[in-house]
Amino acid sequence: xxxxxxxxxxxxxxxxxxxxxxxxxxxxxxxxxxxxxxxxxxxxxxxxxxxxxxxxxxxxxxxxxxxxxxxxxxxxxxxxxxxxxxxxxxxxxxxxxxxxxxxxxxxxxxxxxxxxxxxxxxxxxxxxxxxxxxxxxxxxxxxxxxxxxxxxxxxxxxxxxxxxxxxxxxxxxxxxxxxxxxxxxxxxxxxxxxxxxxxxxxxxxxxxxxxxxxxxxxxxxxxxxxxxxxxxxxxxxxxxxxxxxxxxxxxxxxxxxxxxxxxxxxxxxxxxxxxxxxxxxxxxxxxxxxxxxxxxxxxxxxxxxxxxxxxx
Amino acid sequence: xxxxxxxxxxxxxxxxxxxxxxxxxxxxxxxxxxxxxxxxxxxxxxxxxxxxxxxxxxxxxxxxxxxxxxxxxxxxxxxxxxxxxxxxxxxxxxxxxxxxxxxxxxxxxxxxxxxxxxxxxxxxxxxxxxxxxxxxxxxxxxxxxxxxxxxxxxxxxxxxxxxxxxxxxxxxxxxxxxxxxxxxxxxxxxxxxxxxxxxxxxxxxxxxxxxxxxxxxxxxxxxxxxxxxxxxxxxxxxxxxxxxxxxxxxxxxxxxxxxxxxxxxxxxxxxxxxxxxxxxxxxxxxxxxxxxxxxxxxxxxxxxxxxxxxxxxxxxxxxxxxxxxxxxxxxxxxxxxxxxxxxxxxxxxxxxxxxxxxxxxxxxxxxxxxxxxxxxxxxxxxxxxxxxxxxxxxxxxxxxxxxxxxxxxxxxxxxxxxxxxxxxxx
Numbered sequence: 126x127x128x129x130x131x132x133x134x135x136x137x138x139x140x141x142x143x144x145x146x147x148x149x150x151x152x153x154x155x156x157x158x159x160x161x162x163x164x165x166x167x168x169x170x171x172x173x174x175x176x177x178x179x180x181x182x183x184x185x186x187x188x189x190x191x192x193x194x195x196x197x198x199x200x201x202x203x204x205x206x207x208x209x210x211x212x213x214x215x216x217x218x219x220x221x222x223x224x225x226x227x228x229x230x231x232x233x234x235x236x237x238x239x240x241x242x243x244x245x246x247x248x249x250x251x252x253x254x255x256x257x258x259x260x261x262x263x264x265x266x267x268x269x270x271x272x273x274x275x276x277x278x279x280x281x282x283x284x285x286x287x288x289x290x291x292x293x294x295x296x297x298x299x300x301x302x303x304x305x306x307x308x309x310x311x312x313x314x315x316x317x318x319x320x321x322x323x324x325x326x327x328x329x330x331x332x333x334x335x336x337x338x339x340x341x342x343x344x345x346x347x348x349x350x351x352x353x354x355x356x357x358x359x360x361x362x363x364x365x366x367x368x369x370x371x372x373x374x375x376x377x378x379x380x381x382x383x384x385x386x387x388x389x390x391x392x393x394x395x396x397x398x399x400x401x402x403x404x405x406x407x408x409x410x411x412x413x414x415x416x417x418x419x420x421x422x423x424x425x426x427x428x429x430x431x432x433x434x435x436x437x
Numbered sequence: 438x439x440x441x442x443x444x445x446x447x448x449x450x451x452x453x454x455x456x457x458x459x460x461x462x463x464x465x466x467x468x469x470x471x472x473x474x475x476x477x478x479x480x481x482x483x484x485x486x487x488x489x490x491x492x493x494x495x496x497x498x499x500x501x502x503x504x505x506x507x508x509x510x511x512x513x514x515x516x517x518x519x520x521x522x523x524x525x526x527x528x529x530x531x532x533x534x535x536x537x538x539x540x541x542x543x544x545x546x547x548x549x550x551x552x553x554x555x556x557x558x559x560x561x562x563x564x565x566x567x568x569x570x571x572x573x574x575x576x577x578x579x580x581x582x583x584x585x586x587x588x589x590x591x592x593x594x595x596x597x598x599x600x601x602x603x604x605x606x607x608x609x610x611x612x613x614x615x616x617x618x619x620x621x622x623x624x625x626x627x628x629x630x631x632x633x634x635x636x637x638x639x640x641x642x643x644x645x646x647x648x649x650x651x652x653x654x655x656x657x658x659x660x661x662x663x664x665x666x667x668x669x670x671x672x673x674x675x676x677x678x679x680x681x682x683x684x685x686x687x688x689x690x691x692x693x694x695x696x697x698x699x700x701x702x703x704x705x706x707x708x709x710x711x712x713x714x715x716x717x718x719x720x721x722x723x724x725x726x727x728x729x730x731x732x733x734x735x736x737x738x739x740x741x742x743x744x745x746x747x748x749x750x751x752x753x754x755x756x757x758x759x760x761x762x763x764x765x766x767x768x769x770x771x772x773x774x775x776x777x778x779x780x781x782x783x784x785x786x787x788x789x790x791x792x793x794x795x796x797x798x799x800x801x802x803x804x805x806x807x808x809x810x811x812x813x814x815x816x817x818x819x820x821x822x823x824x825x826x827x828x829x830x831x832x833x834x835x836x837x838x839x840x841x842x843x844x845x846x847x848x849x850x851x852x853x854x855x856x857x858x859x860x861x862x863x
Contacts, residue, residue: 211750232752233623233634234704241703242748255752257634296634323637324628 128240128249129425132260132304140307141280144268147417147424148277153190154420164193167224167430172214173252174200174230179391179415180252180262184227187422193430196223211235215244223247225430233257248429256294261425262390263300265418266347267308269410272417273386274344282309287339289315289371290349290398293322293360297349297390302330313339317371319360320351336371340380347388348373348398364397374400378408386410439473440853441466445483445814447804449780455483457810460853464806476855478814481847482780485788486518486811488800490581490610490688491664491736492761494520494551496542497535498527503741503831505542505551510829511739511761512549513856516813516846519550519792519800520739520761524561525586531556531567533575540577548856552797555579557598557609561587566598573605580796583610585664586711588646590616595650599659606796608686610662611650613671614712618642623752625698625713633702635751638713640668647671651678651685662794663687665738667712669722676731686794688736689723691760691767696720696836706747706754707836710740727786728777734791737764741832759835762828765813766821766842773817774843788813799852810853819845829862 126139135143153161169188173181181197188195198218211230218226225248228236233255240249253259271277274284286305292298292314305312312330314321325332333339340346351367361367378387387399387409395401403409442455447465454471456464464471468479494508503511505522512520522539524530530539536553543551555572559565561584572579582602589595589611598609619642624630626637647663651674654661666672666687675687692710697717700708708714726732740757747754768787772778778786788811792801802808821842825833849857857863 210745211753212748230750232750234752235750237704238750241705255634256636293631299632299634322631323626323639324631327628328632 126429129260129429130236130240130249130251131258132263132300132307135304135307137280137307140264140267140304143264143421143424143428144271146428147268147420150423150427151417151420160190160192162192163427164188164191164430167193168222169193169195169225169227169426170218170223171195171197172218172226172228173198175253177229177253180229183415183418184252184422187419188426190419191423191426193426211238212242212244215239215242219245225250225426227252229253231255250425250429253296255296257296258300259296260300260304261418261422262297263304264425265414265421266301266388266390267304268417268421269388269414270310270345273410280308281305284310284345285343286310286345286347287313287315287343288347288349289336289373291320291351291355292316292325292349293320294355295349301347302328306330313343315339315371317361320355336373336377340377341382343381343385345386345388346373346381349390350392350394351398368397372398372400373403375402378403378406388414390414440476440850440855441471441473442476442478442483442812442814442848442850444468445478445481447483448784449482449817452480455804455812457850457853460810462804462806462808462810476848476858478848481814481816483804484780484784484813484815485801485804486813486849486851487516487765487787488519488791488795488797489517489737489739489761490521490734490791490795491585491738492520492522493525493740493757494522494539495526495741497538501743505539506546507829507831508739508741508761509543509546509548509551510862513849513851513862514829514846515761515763516765516815516849517549517761518811518813518849518851519552519797521552521554521581521795523585524554524556524583529556529560530554531559533568533571536572536577536579537575549851550797550800552581552795553577553579554581554583554585554610557582557584557589558594563587563589563591563594566594566601569598569601569607570605573607580605580607581610581662582607583612583664585610585612588612588614588616590646592649592653596653596657599654599661600657603659608660608662608794610664611646612664613643613646613650615642615646623709624701625715627698627716629698629701635701640670640715643668643712644670644674647674651675651683654685655681655683660684665690665693665712665736666723666732667693667715667719669719672722672726672731676726679731686733686790687731688734689727689732690738691735691764692758692836693723694720694727694771695767704751706749706751707758707834709751709754709756710758711756724771724777727772734786734794735764735768736791737761741830742834744833747834757834759828759830759832762830763823763835763837763842765815765846766844769817769844770842810850812850813846814848816845816847819847821845
């Protein structure tokens with residue numbers, strides 16, 4: 126495996142290897158010196174064409190914990206905002222000797238272009254492309270699910286997960302549906318019909334228009350951010366109606382099985398898709414998701430850049 | 438001066454010598470008997486020179502992508518003797534001045550008839566009718582009007598345009614795309630678009646406009662031409678309209694006859710085109726419709742773009758693909774070789790019918806004495822390996838790179854003069 130572009134490219138074995146590696150690397154985070162020499166002398170570039178503080182710092186921290194040199198290249202305030210193309214930016218990074226490029230881009234498929242062009246030689250890690258995929262988010266979600274529901278080992282066979290919200294525009298949903306299916310979980314996507322992707326019935330998951338129908342039968346519920354501009358585009362009549370019909374509040378949480386966990390990839394719209402008390406409740410694992418994100422991203426870089434298992 | 442196309446088989450029928458004098462076919466003589474300047478065509482097939490109703494020559498404005506001259510060269514190499522230059526140039530061809538400029542550039546290049554298409558609305562803005570009459574009565578004698586690239590979506594404006602062009606036997610060629618249903622659309626809306634996270638361009642956005650327009654054309658008794666049909670549903674609508682007696686004609690591009698949306702999964706923008714590549718079912722319906730005459734013609738929608746506009750991420754890339762130099766090969770592969778069209782039917786679809794729709798009296802003639810000598814001589818046994826670096830077009834955005842297409846254009850004769858001999862510009 127040279128690149129991580131889509132969770133569709135991961136076999137069950139590869140996905141489990143990433144999770145297992147992340148678990149081992151997570152132990153490092155508990156040490157007082159949180160650093161491994163594995164990627165010393167390697168250069169990782171965070172190439173962010175879209176604002177995303179949390180994903181960028183997660184990748185940055187992950188690379189630094191593996192002792193890589195990290196360059197942050199953000200669109201704002203750089204030549205990119207002056208109209209420099211993806212290609213020219215890539216050629217520049219190549220000339221500087223980037224071993225891996227972590228790319229976040231607003232255009233679906235931009236990481237594929239980068240990986241399949243002759244612009245750069247290094248590994249490409251998709252950190253979110255348009256409304257396509259966000260593979261490391263799905264991996265950290267799987268890692269979190271496995272920790273809570275499978276004692277941190279193996280795959281996710283038989284686990285039932287609902288993903289609720291703007292499925293149409295969500296790269297998190299796409300990556301999760303593919304990865305969780307590969308790992309054996311049973312996924313239901315829940316949204317109003319206007320926020321379901323065309324052709325969703327052929328996805329490897331169930332679909333529902335009602336959060337209340339799925340609540341009693343899930344082991345985890347993943348709430349997605351719903352952006353206010355979707356309302357302007359008439360995907361739903363008002364944020365109040367959305368919140369009433371699809372928001373997760375404490376009354377709905379009470380109808381989840383007792384062991385079920387509440388997830389959110391962040392950033393949240395408190396009061397929209399999730400109420401503040403649910404977000405801050407012990408059922409919610411959002412803070413842990415952030416922590417796990419670092420471990421999973423360490424694992425991905427470690428495996429892509431050819432670190433040796435014994436060095437951990 | 439007498440030119441003899443020796444031993445050629447018109448429409449794949451019995452071999453003759455086509456004798457050309459003063460730009461006109463004067464005789465079909467027994468093979469090997471006529472004297473004059475000989476163009477060897479022994480065993481090859483003669484067809485009337487192809488007429489493209491839908492070409493983007495990019496001049497004026499985007500001479501970095503194509504010029505009237507390079508586009509004319511590509512056309513001649515593809516067996517064309519006439520192209521219709523679309524209006525979405527910069528400035529837009531919405532005045533007599535611009536269409537006359539394009540027409541004059543075509544004359545200067547002298548390789549094909551360059552017939553400018555006039556914009557329907559000022560600046561392709563979709564708000565105010567352009568001076569269609571002035572363009573019709575200019576030296577360019579515009580007969581085809583189109584906002585191609587954009588849809589004339591205002592129903593009243595479309596109605597008025599359909600009515601107005603009757604005064605000079607013009608035709609409105611509609612780019613059928615409901616704008617609100619296709620905002621920021623990137624590819625065919627399908628299961629694949631959902632998976633790839635690309636904004637979908639639903640078939641209904643094309644079909645709904647065609648349905649509206651055929652009813653408008655019927656209501657006002659006007660001719661309507663539909664550009665680049667791309668869906669099975671559009672075929673059904675046009676078939677229905679024709680059965681009702683509506684004066685509607687329709688075109689299909691070579692790429693919609695052979696390429697499908699699956700190619701978009703590569704995220705390679707060479708496959709980005711408007712209307713988008715559709716499904717295999719759509720391709721099947723389009724081939725069938727072209728065979729049974731529901732779709733009247735093949736039109737290339739030759740759309741050159743400079744390298745940088747395709748060498749980028751999908752969403753940033755321009756829409757469109759080259760077509761002039763590969764149209765015949767694709768028609769061979771999809772229609773002639775599988776037996777869907779005879780040579781005479783292919784001549785209808787690529788020459789006679791587009792000439793008739795475009796009101797071009799000097800083109801699309803049958804290969805008989807008295808006809809203007811516009812002739813494409815093709816080798817049905819030959820093949821053509823597509824190498825974008827070797828195209829005459831200034832641009833390289835061919836979706837067929839590396840592909841071998843059946844058939845080869847060997848000679849092209851335009852108004853009695855060879856423009857292409859042995860596959861090379863003469």
